[in-house]
Amino acid sequence: MTLGFPDGFRWGTATAAYQIEGSTTADGRGPSIWDTFTVRSGLATGDPACDHYRRYREDVRLLSELGVPYYRFSVAWSRVMPDGRTVEPRGLAFYDRLVDTLLEHGITPMVTLYHWDLPEALQAEGGWPNRELADNFADYALTVHKALGDRVRQWTTINEPFCAAFIGYGNGDHAPGIQDEGAALVAGHNLLLAHGKAAQALRSDGGEQEVSIVLNFAPVLTDVDDAAHREAARKFDFLHNRFFLDPLLGRGYPPELLADLAHLGTLEPAIADGDLEIIAQPLDVLGVNYYAPARAMPLEDPEADSNCPLPGLRGMDVQPPRGELTSLGWEQRPECFTELLLWLQGHCDGLPLVIAENGAAFEDEVVEGRVHDKKRVQYFADHLAAVHAAIERGADVRGYMAWSLLDNFEWAMGYTQRFGLVHVDFETQERVLKDSALFYADVVARNGL
Numbered sequence: 182m183t184l185g186f187p188d189g190f191r192w193g194t195a196t197a198a199y200q201i202e203g204s205t206t207a208d209g210r211g212p213s214i215w216d217t218f219t220v221r222s223g224l225a226t227g228d229p230a231c232d233h234y235r236r237y238r239e240d241v242r243l244l245s246e247l248g249v250p251y252y253r254f255s256v257a258w259s260r261v262m263p264d265g266r267t268v269e270p271r272g273l274a275f276y277d278r279l280v281d282t283l284l285e286h287g288i289t290p291m292v293t294l295y296h297w298d299l300p301e302a303l304q305a306e307g308g309w310p311n312r313e314l315a316d317n318f319a320d321y322a323l324t325v326h327k328a329l330g331d332r333v334r335q336w337t338t339i340n341e342p343f344c345a346a347f348i349g350y351g352n353g354d355h356a357p358g359i360q361d362e363g364a365a366l367v368a369g370h371n372l373l374l375a376h377g378k379a380a381q382a383l384r385s386d387g388g389e390q391e392v393s394i395v396l397n398f399a400p401v402l403t404d405v406d407d408a409a410h411r412e413a414a415r416k417f418d419f420l421h422n423r424f425f426l427d428p429l430l431g432r433g434y435p436p437e438l439l440a441d442l443a444h445l446g447t448l449e450p451a452i453a454d455g456d457l458e459i460i461a462q463p464l465d466v467l468g469v470n471y472y473a474p475a476r477a478m479p480l481e482d483p484e485a486d487s488n489c490p491l492p493g494l495r496g497m498d499v500q501p502p503r504g505e506l507t508s509l510g511w512e513q514r515p516e517c518f519t520e521l522l523l524w525l526q527g528h529c530d531g532l533p534l535v536i537a538e539n540g541a542a543f544e545d546e547v548v549e550g551r552v553h554d555k556k557r558v559q560y561f562a563d564h565l566a567a568v569h570a571a572i573e574r575g576a577d578v579r580g581y582m583a584w585s586l587l588d589n590f591e592w593a594m595g596y597t598q599r600f601g602l603v604h605v606d607f608e609t610q611e612r613v614l615k616d617s618a619l620f621y622a623d624v625v626a627r628n629g630l
């Protein structure tokens with residue numbers, strides 16, 4: 182039986198600049214926080230990653246061979262503006278060539294303006310806890326739109342502000358590696374403000390475009406259905422999911438959430454008059470990233486140590502994932518994906534949704550020039566069926582971008598986690614289509630599963 186997707190469903194793959202480009206000093210590119218953070222922490226860096234900056238033509242040819250018609254990529258701010266402000270035409274020219282090459286191959290480009298690689302020069306001015314960065318970001322957005330807006334219709338301002346703010350400035354596992362819960366919340370607010378100002382800037386430049394933001398959602402599960410567990414789940418859900426979503430929808434921060442965070446004393450003073458109106462720019466679509474659910478539980482002693490990675494939450498903890506895990510240790514729960522999409526459909530009053538990322542890391546092996554990545558094929562089959570089920574039950578999902586086109590630099594995990602449909606040998610840069618790429622190409626060709 183074929184599970185057919187709606188006509189015009191947008192099938193794509195996704196990547197991000199720092200994860201694939203390499204060439205981190207080419208053509209005047211300035212350092213980003215990921216260059217400095219990885220070196221300072223003794224981690225693998227984004228050089229050479231997939232050497233995509235030099236091999237982009239080959240990669241676009243791969244996309245065209247696969248027959249996947251949409252491609253979501255991000256622009257590196259520090260290539261276009263090495264100091265965060267001054268335009269470097271050679272950096273901009275790269276994306277100009279990339280867009281032209283995609284279009285020559287019949288592939289529709291979808292641009293993400295910020296996928297975590299802040300110019301280091303702006304971090305030196307305080308980074309995202311500094312609200313002035315919202316204006317810098319809007320200037321950058323306008324610059325990129327002036328260069329590519331004649332050919333690119335789909336614009337995403339920011340990818341996963343949750344990670345940029347809470348992992349970058351809260352637990353410090355990501356760049357810039359700062360551990361300051363109060364600053365992390367302010368960074369989250371300023372990222373939303375930056376989104377709003379960039380959305381205004383993009384629309385001020387004319388042209389027909391779709392403006393979106395991409396959020397990562399974690400549906401929250403509990404073992405026990407009692408008041409204490411429900412409250413732990415509520416806290417996690419409100420900070421992980423609704424901190425970002427509700428202000429975008431024009432509803433401000435939920436009062437319960439403000440109360441949960443009040444003890445840090447940083448968020449409310451950071452919300453200036455007019456900010457919430459700027460953040461609530463109308464969205465044409467919402468980008469949804471889904472990987473795994475979270476598991477929450479209450480803590481009797483609110484001061485006890487907690488593994489909860491979210492800034493400012495007290496009296497709750499997270500439990501380890503269980504069941505089938507990916508190599509990153511993420512729990513596989515496709516049914517949560519269906520529930521999430523249906524919940525979003527209702528909560529966002531019918532705003533169209535596009536899956537901007539979904540995928541899984543597993544250990545892959547090249548055997549005689551093939552990669553039989555059965556687990557990844559199964560992951561995609563299960564999760565696409567979950568999206569299909571949500572559509573059948575009324576969710577307005579317009580597209581699906583598989584994460585990722587290529588094995589790439591997986592942030593703090595370096596090159597240890599392979600998410601690609603295409604295997605990359607990081608020594609030789611040889612690309613090999615995995616079985617999952619062939620599977621996905623077939624789904625795309627049939628518009629069905």
Ligand code: FCB
Pocket residue numbers: 197200340341344397470538584591592600
């Ligand atoms: C998401 C990121 C993406 C990738 C996947 C695995 O949080 O947006 O860059 O690392 O996770």
